[in-house]
Amino acid sequence: MPDLLDMILTTGFWVATLRMATPLIFGTLGELVCERSGVLNLGIEGIMTVGSMAGWMWVYQGGSLWGGVLFAAFVGALFGLLHSLLTVYLGLSQHVTGLGITMLASALCYFVFRMLLPNVTTPPKIVPFEPFALPLLSKIPVIGDTIFVQSPLTWLALLLVIFISYTLFATPLGLAVRMVGENPLAAEAQGINVHLLRTGAVVFGSALMAVGGTYLTLSAFDAFYIGMVNGRGWICVALVVFASWKPGKALLGTILFATFDALQMRVQQQARTAIPYQFYLMAPYVMSILALIIMSRRAAYPKALLIPFRRGER
Numbered sequence: 001m002p003d004l005l006d007m008i009l010t011t012g013f014w015v016a017t018l019r020m021a022t023p024l025i026f027g028t029l030g031e032l033v034c035e036r037s038g039v040l041n042l043g044i045e046g047i048m049t050v051g052s053m054a055g056w057m058w059v060y061q062g063g064s065l066w067g068g069v070l071f072a073a074f075v076g077a078l079f080g081l082l083h084s085l086l087t088v089y090l091g092l093s094q095h096v097t098g099l100g101i102t103m104l105a106s107a108l109c110y111f112v113f114r115m116l117l118p119n120v121t122t123p124p125k126i127v128p129f130e131p132f133a134l135p136l137l138s139k140i141p142v143i144g145d146t147i148f149v150q151s152p153l154t155w156l157a158l159l160l161v162i163f164i165s166y167t168l169f170a171t172p173l174g175l176a177v178r179m180v181g182e183n184p185l186a187a188e189a190q191g192i193n194v195h196l197l198r199t200g201a202v203v204f205g206s207a208l209m210a211v212g213g214t215y216l217t218l219s220a221f222d223a224f225y226i227g228m229v230n231g232r233g234w235i236c237v238a239l240v241v242f243a244s245w246k247p248g249k250a251l252l253g254t255i256l257f258a259t260f261d262a263l264q265m266r267v268q269q270q271a272r273t274a275i276p277y278q279f280y281l282m283a284p285y286v287m288s289i290l291a292l293i294i295m296s297r298r299a300a301y302p303k304a305l306l307i308p309f310r311r312g313e314r
Contacts, residue, residue, distance in 0.1 A: 022151070089199075165247040235257060
Protein backbone atom coordinates (compact mmCIF):
# COMPACT_ATOMS: atom_id res chain seq x y z
CA MET A 1 0.00 0.00 0.00
CA PRO A 2 2.75 2.57 0.80
CA ASP A 3 4.40 1.80 -2.55
CA LEU A 4 1.07 2.34 -4.32
CA LEU A 5 0.56 5.68 -2.57
CA ASP A 6 4.09 6.71 -3.47
CA MET A 7 3.36 6.02 -7.13
CA ILE A 8 0.08 7.92 -7.11
CA LEU A 9 1.51 10.95 -5.33
CA THR A 10 4.38 11.50 -7.77
CA THR A 11 4.32 14.32 -10.30
CA GLY A 12 5.25 11.95 -13.12
CA PHE A 13 2.19 9.80 -12.48
CA TRP A 14 -0.24 12.68 -12.96
CA VAL A 15 1.69 14.04 -15.94
CA ALA A 16 1.30 10.61 -17.57
CA THR A 17 -2.38 10.49 -16.59
CA LEU A 18 -3.20 13.80 -18.26
CA ARG A 19 -1.19 12.80 -21.31
CA MET A 20 -3.11 9.52 -21.63
CA ALA A 21 -6.42 11.31 -21.09
CA THR A 22 -5.92 13.87 -23.88
CA PRO A 23 -6.82 11.69 -26.92
CA LEU A 24 -9.77 10.31 -24.95
CA ILE A 25 -11.00 13.85 -24.25
CA PHE A 26 -11.03 14.70 -27.96
CA GLY A 27 -12.68 11.41 -28.92
CA THR A 28 -15.26 11.51 -26.14
CA LEU A 29 -16.24 15.11 -26.89
CA GLY A 30 -16.58 14.27 -30.57
CA GLU A 31 -18.79 11.25 -29.87
CA LEU A 32 -20.80 13.24 -27.34
CA VAL A 33 -21.61 15.97 -29.88
CA CYS A 34 -22.69 13.34 -32.43
CA GLU A 35 -24.93 11.52 -29.97
CA ARG A 36 -26.42 14.73 -28.59
CA SER A 37 -27.75 15.35 -32.09
CA GLY A 38 -29.21 11.83 -32.24
CA VAL A 39 -26.48 10.04 -34.24
CA LEU A 40 -24.35 7.22 -32.86
CA ASN A 41 -20.92 7.31 -34.52
CA LEU A 42 -19.23 3.93 -34.22
CA GLY A 43 -16.77 5.02 -36.87
CA ILE A 44 -14.73 6.67 -34.12
CA GLU A 45 -12.03 3.98 -33.95
CA GLY A 46 -11.32 4.25 -37.67
CA ILE A 47 -11.56 8.03 -37.68
CA MET A 48 -9.04 8.30 -34.85
CA THR A 49 -6.76 5.91 -36.74
CA VAL A 50 -6.91 7.84 -39.98
CA GLY A 51 -6.47 11.08 -38.06
CA SER A 52 -3.30 9.78 -36.42
CA MET A 53 -1.84 8.88 -39.81
CA ALA A 54 -3.03 11.98 -41.70
CA GLY A 55 -1.58 14.46 -39.22
CA TRP A 56 1.71 12.59 -38.99
CA MET A 57 2.02 12.23 -42.77
CA TRP A 58 1.40 15.97 -43.24
CA VAL A 59 4.27 16.82 -40.90
CA TYR A 60 6.53 14.08 -42.30
CA GLN A 61 6.06 15.51 -45.79
CA GLY A 62 7.29 18.90 -44.59
CA GLY A 63 4.16 20.58 -43.22
CA SER A 64 3.80 22.34 -39.90
CA LEU A 65 2.53 20.69 -36.72
CA TRP A 66 -0.60 22.82 -36.54
CA GLY A 67 -1.11 22.23 -40.25
CA GLY A 68 -1.06 18.51 -39.47
CA VAL A 69 -3.72 19.00 -36.81
CA LEU A 70 -5.94 20.92 -39.24
CA PHE A 71 -5.39 18.36 -41.99
CA ALA A 72 -6.31 15.52 -39.63
CA ALA A 73 -9.45 17.40 -38.60
CA PHE A 74 -10.33 17.91 -42.29
CA VAL A 75 -9.91 14.20 -43.08
CA GLY A 76 -11.98 13.27 -40.02
CA ALA A 77 -14.67 15.72 -41.10
CA LEU A 78 -14.83 14.03 -44.52
CA PHE A 79 -15.49 10.66 -42.91
CA GLY A 80 -18.07 12.33 -40.68
CA LEU A 81 -19.75 13.73 -43.78
CA LEU A 82 -19.84 10.25 -45.30
CA HIS A 83 -21.34 8.84 -42.10
CA SER A 84 -24.00 11.54 -41.98
CA LEU A 85 -24.95 11.08 -45.65
CA LEU A 86 -25.58 7.40 -45.01
CA THR A 87 -27.32 7.67 -41.64
CA VAL A 88 -28.94 11.12 -41.55
CA TYR A 89 -30.10 11.51 -45.15
CA LEU A 90 -30.50 7.86 -46.23
CA GLY A 91 -31.59 6.61 -42.81
CA LEU A 92 -29.32 3.55 -42.82
CA SER A 93 -28.45 1.67 -39.64
CA GLN A 94 -26.12 3.79 -37.51
CA HIS A 95 -24.54 0.66 -35.99
CA VAL A 96 -23.70 -0.98 -39.32
CA THR A 97 -22.64 2.27 -40.98
CA GLY A 98 -20.35 3.19 -38.09
CA LEU A 99 -18.63 -0.18 -38.11
CA GLY A 100 -18.27 0.10 -41.88
CA ILE A 101 -16.67 3.54 -41.50
CA THR A 102 -14.21 2.11 -38.97
CA MET A 103 -13.18 -0.70 -41.30
CA LEU A 104 -12.98 1.61 -44.32
CA ALA A 105 -10.96 4.30 -42.54
CA SER A 106 -8.56 1.82 -40.93
CA ALA A 107 -7.95 -0.11 -44.15
CA LEU A 108 -7.57 3.08 -46.21
CA CYS A 109 -5.16 4.47 -43.63
CA TYR A 110 -2.87 1.44 -43.82
CA PHE A 111 -3.11 1.33 -47.63
CA VAL A 112 -2.11 4.98 -48.01
CA PHE A 113 0.72 4.57 -45.51
CA ARG A 114 2.16 1.60 -47.41
CA MET A 115 1.62 3.29 -50.76
CA LEU A 116 3.47 6.47 -49.76
CA LEU A 117 6.19 4.65 -47.79
CA PRO A 118 6.49 1.24 -49.46
CA ASN A 119 10.03 0.42 -48.32
CA VAL A 120 9.79 1.59 -44.73
CA THR A 121 10.36 -1.06 -42.08
CA THR A 122 10.90 1.20 -39.07
CA PRO A 123 8.36 4.05 -38.73
CA PRO A 124 10.12 7.37 -39.51
CA LYS A 125 10.14 9.95 -36.73
CA ILE A 126 9.15 13.60 -36.70
CA VAL A 127 9.67 16.44 -34.22
CA PRO A 128 6.47 16.49 -32.13
CA PHE A 129 4.88 19.28 -30.10
CA GLU A 130 6.97 20.44 -27.17
CA PRO A 131 5.30 20.84 -23.75
CA PHE A 132 4.14 24.39 -23.18
CA ALA A 133 4.44 25.92 -19.72
CA LEU A 134 1.97 28.58 -18.67
CA PRO A 135 3.83 31.58 -17.23
CA LEU A 136 3.75 31.88 -13.41
CA LEU A 137 1.27 28.99 -12.99
CA SER A 138 3.90 26.44 -14.02
CA LYS A 139 6.06 27.55 -11.07
CA ILE A 140 3.55 26.32 -8.48
CA PRO A 141 5.13 23.39 -6.57
CA VAL A 142 3.93 19.92 -7.68
CA ILE A 143 0.71 21.18 -9.30
CA GLY A 144 2.58 23.48 -11.67
CA ASP A 145 4.65 20.70 -13.26
CA THR A 146 1.62 18.42 -13.46
CA ILE A 147 -1.12 20.66 -14.80
CA PHE A 148 0.48 23.75 -16.26
CA VAL A 149 3.27 22.15 -18.35
CA GLN A 150 1.51 20.21 -21.09
CA SER A 151 1.29 19.78 -24.84
CA PRO A 152 -0.57 22.56 -26.68
CA LEU A 153 -3.07 19.91 -27.79
CA THR A 154 -3.81 19.10 -24.16
CA TRP A 155 -4.61 22.77 -23.55
CA LEU A 156 -6.83 22.70 -26.63
CA ALA A 157 -8.67 19.61 -25.33
CA LEU A 158 -9.33 21.22 -21.95
CA LEU A 159 -10.54 24.44 -23.57
CA LEU A 160 -12.87 22.42 -25.79
CA VAL A 161 -14.52 20.90 -22.72
CA ILE A 162 -15.44 24.41 -21.56
CA PHE A 163 -16.43 25.56 -25.06
CA ILE A 164 -18.65 22.58 -25.86
CA SER A 165 -20.26 22.61 -22.42
CA TYR A 166 -21.08 26.30 -22.78
CA THR A 167 -22.29 25.90 -26.36
CA LEU A 168 -24.55 22.94 -25.59
CA PHE A 169 -26.18 24.35 -22.49
CA ALA A 170 -26.01 28.15 -22.81
CA THR A 171 -26.52 29.02 -26.49
CA PRO A 172 -29.38 28.73 -29.00
CA LEU A 173 -27.20 26.50 -31.19
CA GLY A 174 -26.65 24.08 -28.32
CA LEU A 175 -30.36 24.06 -27.54
CA ALA A 176 -31.10 23.25 -31.18
CA VAL A 177 -28.56 20.40 -31.19
CA ARG A 178 -30.05 18.91 -28.04
CA MET A 179 -33.55 19.39 -29.43
CA VAL A 180 -32.88 17.42 -32.62
CA GLY A 181 -31.42 14.67 -30.43
CA GLU A 182 -34.46 14.60 -28.15
CA ASN A 183 -37.44 15.51 -30.32
CA PRO A 184 -36.65 16.18 -33.99
CA LEU A 185 -40.34 16.62 -34.86
CA ALA A 186 -40.61 19.51 -32.41
CA ALA A 187 -37.37 20.94 -33.79
CA GLU A 188 -38.74 20.77 -37.32
CA ALA A 189 -41.91 22.52 -36.18
CA GLN A 190 -39.72 25.38 -34.94
CA GLY A 191 -38.17 25.75 -38.39
CA ILE A 192 -34.92 23.90 -37.62
CA ASN A 193 -33.37 21.89 -40.44
CA VAL A 194 -32.87 18.61 -38.59
CA HIS A 195 -30.80 16.94 -41.31
CA LEU A 196 -28.45 19.90 -41.68
CA LEU A 197 -27.93 20.30 -37.95
CA ARG A 198 -27.28 16.60 -37.41
CA THR A 199 -24.84 16.60 -40.32
CA GLY A 200 -22.98 19.57 -38.87
CA ALA A 201 -22.76 17.89 -35.46
CA VAL A 202 -21.44 14.63 -36.94
CA VAL A 203 -18.89 16.43 -39.13
CA PHE A 204 -17.65 18.55 -36.21
CA GLY A 205 -17.59 15.58 -33.84
CA SER A 206 -15.67 13.46 -36.35
CA ALA A 207 -13.11 16.24 -36.78
CA LEU A 208 -12.52 16.18 -33.01
CA MET A 209 -12.09 12.41 -33.09
CA ALA A 210 -9.41 12.74 -35.77
CA VAL A 211 -7.58 15.37 -33.72
CA GLY A 212 -7.62 12.93 -30.81
CA GLY A 213 -5.92 10.41 -33.09
CA THR A 214 -3.32 12.85 -34.35
CA TYR A 215 -2.41 13.76 -30.76
CA LEU A 216 -0.88 10.29 -30.52
CA THR A 217 1.50 10.92 -33.42
CA LEU A 218 2.19 14.65 -33.06
CA SER A 219 2.47 14.90 -29.29
CA ALA A 220 2.43 11.65 -27.30
CA PHE A 221 4.75 9.88 -29.77
CA ASP A 222 6.80 10.98 -32.76
CA ALA A 223 5.86 8.32 -35.31
CA PHE A 224 2.88 6.47 -36.73
CA TYR A 225 2.45 2.81 -35.83
CA ILE A 226 -0.23 0.53 -37.21
CA GLY A 227 -2.62 -0.26 -34.38
CA MET A 228 -1.51 2.61 -32.18
CA VAL A 229 -5.08 3.79 -31.45
CA ASN A 230 -5.53 0.43 -29.73
CA GLY A 231 -9.25 0.54 -28.92
CA ARG A 232 -9.35 4.10 -27.57
CA GLY A 233 -12.30 4.87 -29.83
CA TRP A 234 -14.44 2.19 -28.21
CA ILE A 235 -13.48 3.48 -24.76
CA CYS A 236 -14.70 6.93 -25.83
CA VAL A 237 -18.11 5.49 -26.77
CA ALA A 238 -18.40 3.97 -23.28
CA LEU A 239 -17.21 7.19 -21.64
CA VAL A 240 -20.03 9.14 -23.25
CA VAL A 241 -22.53 6.90 -21.47
CA PHE A 242 -20.53 7.14 -18.27
CA ALA A 243 -20.69 10.95 -18.54
CA SER A 244 -24.46 10.97 -19.14
CA TRP A 245 -23.79 13.00 -22.30
CA LYS A 246 -22.31 15.93 -20.33
CA PRO A 247 -18.88 17.39 -21.26
CA GLY A 248 -17.81 18.08 -17.67
CA LYS A 249 -18.48 14.52 -16.55
CA ALA A 250 -16.82 13.29 -19.74
CA LEU A 251 -13.61 15.02 -18.65
CA LEU A 252 -13.80 13.29 -15.27
CA GLY A 253 -14.42 9.95 -16.95
CA THR A 254 -11.42 10.26 -19.26
CA ILE A 255 -9.16 11.19 -16.35
CA LEU A 256 -10.51 8.27 -14.33
CA PHE A 257 -9.74 5.77 -17.10
CA ALA A 258 -6.32 7.36 -17.74
CA THR A 259 -5.56 7.10 -14.02
CA PHE A 260 -6.32 3.37 -14.06
CA ASP A 261 -4.18 2.96 -17.20
CA ALA A 262 -1.21 4.90 -15.80
CA LEU A 263 -1.48 2.97 -12.54
CA GLN A 264 -1.45 -0.44 -14.20
CA MET A 265 1.69 0.47 -16.14
CA ARG A 266 3.56 1.40 -12.98
CA VAL A 267 2.29 -1.57 -10.98
CA GLN A 268 3.27 -3.86 -13.84
CA GLN A 269 6.79 -2.43 -13.91
CA GLN A 270 7.33 -2.86 -10.17
CA ALA A 271 5.48 -6.14 -9.64
CA ARG A 272 7.63 -9.01 -8.41
CA THR A 273 4.98 -11.70 -8.74
CA ALA A 274 4.13 -14.37 -11.29
CA ILE A 275 0.90 -12.61 -12.25
CA PRO A 276 0.71 -12.45 -16.08
CA TYR A 277 1.08 -8.93 -17.52
CA GLN A 278 -2.25 -9.34 -19.31
CA PHE A 279 -3.95 -9.04 -15.94
CA TYR A 280 -2.56 -5.54 -15.51
CA LEU A 281 -3.51 -4.57 -19.06
CA MET A 282 -7.04 -5.76 -18.39
CA ALA A 283 -7.44 -3.97 -15.05
CA PRO A 284 -8.28 -0.41 -16.27
CA TYR A 285 -10.92 -1.77 -18.66
CA VAL A 286 -12.53 -3.89 -15.95
CA MET A 287 -12.60 -0.94 -13.55
CA SER A 288 -14.06 1.27 -16.28
CA ILE A 289 -16.76 -1.29 -17.05
CA LEU A 290 -17.73 -1.41 -13.38
CA ALA A 291 -17.86 2.39 -13.22
CA LEU A 292 -19.89 2.42 -16.44
CA ILE A 293 -22.42 -0.05 -15.03
CA ILE A 294 -22.87 2.04 -11.90
CA MET A 295 -23.22 5.36 -13.74
CA SER A 296 -25.28 4.17 -16.70
CA ARG A 297 -28.16 3.05 -14.48
CA ARG A 298 -29.07 6.71 -14.00
CA ALA A 299 -28.04 7.95 -17.46
CA ALA A 300 -30.65 9.92 -19.42
CA TYR A 301 -29.80 9.28 -23.06
CA PRO A 302 -31.04 11.47 -25.96
CA LYS A 303 -34.48 10.14 -26.80
CA ALA A 304 -34.00 10.28 -30.59
CA LEU A 305 -30.61 8.56 -30.54
CA LEU A 306 -30.38 5.90 -33.27
CA ILE A 307 -33.78 6.90 -34.71
CA PRO A 308 -33.64 8.11 -38.34
CA PHE A 309 -35.59 11.28 -39.04
CA ARG A 310 -37.65 11.57 -42.21
CA ARG A 311 -39.43 14.79 -43.06
CA GLY A 312 -43.19 14.62 -43.01
CA GLU A 313 -43.36 11.37 -41.01
CA ARG A 314 -45.18 11.36 -37.66
